[in-house]
Amino acid sequence: MCGIVGYIGDKEALPVLIDGLKHLEYRGYDSAGVAILGEDLKIVKTRGRIKDLEAKLKNSNLKGKIGIGHTRWATHGAPNDENAHPHFSESKNIVIVHNGIIENYLELKKMLINEGHTFRSETDTEVIAYLIESFYDGDLLLAVKKAVNMLEGSFALGVMSKDEKDRFIAVRKDSPLVVGLGKGENFIASDIPALLSYTRNIIILENGDIAEIRKDKVNLFDLSLNPVKRDVQKITWSVDDAKKGGFKHYMLKEIFEEPQVIREAMRGRVKDGKIEVPELNFAKKFLNEINKIYFVACGTAYHAGVVGKYLAENFLRITAEAEVASEFRYRDPVIDKKTLVFVISQSGETADTLAALRLAKSKGAKTIGIVNVVGSSAAREVDSVVYINAGPEIAVASTKAYVAQVEVIALSILYLAKLSDKLTEKEERLFASAFEGLPEKAEKILKQSDSVAEFAATTKTIEETFYIGRNLDYALSLEGALKLKEISYVHAEGYPAGELKHGPLALVTPKSLVIAIDTYSPLREKTLSNIKEVKARGGKVLAVASEGYQKIEEVADKVFYVPKVADELSPVISVIPLQLLAYYVAESRGLDIDKPRNLAKSVTVE
Numbered sequence: 001m002c003g004i005v006g007y008i009g010d011k012e013a014l015p016v017l018i019d020g021l022k023h024l025e026y027r028g029y030d031s032a033g034v035a036i037l038g039e040d041l042k043i044v045k046t047r048g049r050i051k052d053l054e055a056k057l058k059n060s061n062l063k064g065k066i067g068i069g070h071t072r073w074a075t076h077g078a079p080n081d082e083n084a085h086p087h088f089s090e091s092k093n094i095v096i097v098h099n100g101i102i103e104n105y106l107e108l109k110k111m112l113i114n115e116g117h118t119f120r121s122e123t124d125t126e127v128i129a130y131l132i133e134s135f136y137d138g139d140l141l142l143a144v145k146k147a148v149n150m151l152e153g154s155f156a157l158g159v160m161s162k163d164e165k166d167r168f169i170a171v172r173k174d175s176p177l178v179v180g181l182g183k184g185e186n187f188i189a190s191d192i193p194a195l196l197s198y199t200r201n202i203i204i205l206e207n208g209d210i211a212e213i214r215k216d217k218v219n220l221f222d223l224s225l226n227p228v229k230r231d232v233q234k235i236t237w238s239v240d241d242a243k244k245g246g247f248k249h250y251m252l253k254e255i256f257e258e259p260q261v262i263r264e265a266m267r268g269r270v271k272d273g274k275i276e277v278p279e280l281n282f283a284k285k286f287l288n289e290i291n292k293i294y295f296v297a298c299g300t301a302y303h304a305g306v307v308g309k310y311l312a313e314n315f316l317r318i319t320a321e322a323e324v325a326s327e328f329r330y331r332d333p334v335i336d337k338k339t340l341v342f343v344i345s346q347s348g349e350t351a352d353t354l355a356a357l358r359l360a361k362s363k364g365a366k367t368i369g370i371v372n373v374v375g376s377s378a379a380r381e382v383d384s385v386v387y388i389n390a391g392p393e394i395a396v397a398s399t400k401a402y403v404a405q406v407e408v409i410a411l412s413i414l415y416l417a418k419l420s421d422k423l424t425e426k427e428e429r430l431f432a433s434a435f436e437g438l439p440e441k442a443e444k445i446l447k448q449s450d451s452v453a454e455f456a457a458t459t460k461t462i463e464e465t466f467y468i469g470r471n472l473d474y475a476l477s478l479e480g481a482l483k484l485k486e487i488s489y490v491h492a493e494g495y496p497a498g499e500l501k502h503g504p505l506a507l508v509t510p511k512s513l514v515i516a517i518d519t520y521s522p523l524r525e526k527t528l529s530n531i532k533e534v535k536a537r538g539g540k541v542l543a544v545a546s547e548g549y550q551k552i553e554e555v556a557d558k559v560f561y562v563p564k565v566a567d568e569l570s571p572v573i574s575v576i577p578l579q580l581l582a583y584y585v586a587e588s589r590g591l592d593i594d595k596p597r598n599l600a601k602s603v604t605v606e
């Protein structure tokens, strides 16, 4: 997720762009830049935050009444000055800012290189600027239209030409983009907060919209340049509410982003019935020598690693363990060059996880990073990094990152199975289709959020809970319990359902709430019998089950159904009711959900 802004009017553009970018820093903050068209077309950009850009701007005299700006969350190319946006075309007559991921940028780049062009950066965005220029013959709108019709992927664009001071062009496909309508001035931005200081009259562009932004008029077109009309919305939100997209907390906003996060995490990795994770192109000989796999992480990332353990043993038939990094790093684990270590980290900066990574490397293991923050320490130090493309996660409680971690771990393991001839073409096709169905199924679950809220309101007197499940549902029970305890402060523990009678059942009373996750179909009857054990002791049971498993209603007090999906992919979406439950229980208790007591978003110390 990045933030883009654009302005044309009678004011100096620079202050407007900087102010807008500051309101979009929650969308990305590893580098930033602006382009202003005045006497000349100039760019100033830098690695770092908006304040670093402002420092760099002190020495430049950027004057002009039309401009575009960008604050970056890197997906292609490490965060540095060269990869920061805006990007020039080769002649520097055209400039662009972009939010999204272009899936076919490499083939377009090869085509342009074969036509004799030379590139400056490693980004997918620069390819768009060069492509627009290749079509430019004095009409920027037409050149943009021709170029974007060749793009595959997600993009919100702002484009300016040195030769056209009276307009700039914007395009929206899959990445959000809004138009702000002022008096004698007009704007674009990735999100509404950037514009509320100037106008509350907003057009929310739809997929495929191309906008011609003039200071006294905005014209909208489809991808064939047929005129389109869009409603103007009057925004009444405060700036802070707007940053949360109208949600009460970032955590809820991030849960509702999950369908799109699931799409972005698989973008370029699932296509035409194939699963491709090119970052993991290990030789089959190497893979066949691996005899041990570790998934090492902390907190929620560790829980994603537990899912990985089950999937790795299932598909690769190699012994796999999930380990808490703070234990792994000090127990002198058995590691050698036949060991494969996955380190999982949203921030890529967690101290224990980094220490575990360095230990594994020092003992000769091959290391894979499942990371969100591009260019973070973990991303730089592993042998191969597979980014989860979840965008910045602001809430301390990790939700969309967990969903993307589990999804990318599943994609990675299936790809390694494919490379080592342990996945048939038919299986690959079936799983590819299952991945493609996930976003819609996630959306269907999110539509249940009101009933989750209603149930949460009945838990005011609950002081402790047990989450139980078997196999992948056990992995989910750990994450569900962590979510609840870290934001509602209600004691919660995740247990293998089969463990109840070995001790925890002694704690079950009519005051207990047990959340039974029963989606893993091979063991669902077993878990159902554990639910009966709890009911026999008077405990209250909330079950999460797959649609169609009606018999569970005869036993559980309440059932949240999730759409049926391949068992191996169930954690990607079955976690959503658990995240919503934690959120609404905490919300019903009036707690500071985005910043829970005693916790930090990234634990960069031991």
Ligand code: AGP
Pocket: 298, 299, 300, 301, 344, 345, 346, 347, 348, 349, 350, 353, 396, 397, 398, 399, 486, 600, 601, 602, 603
């Ligand atoms: C998750 O809700 C917590 N905020 C925490 O457990 C987090 O997952 C853990 O600290 C790991 O962080 P990382 O993914 O950035 O390494």
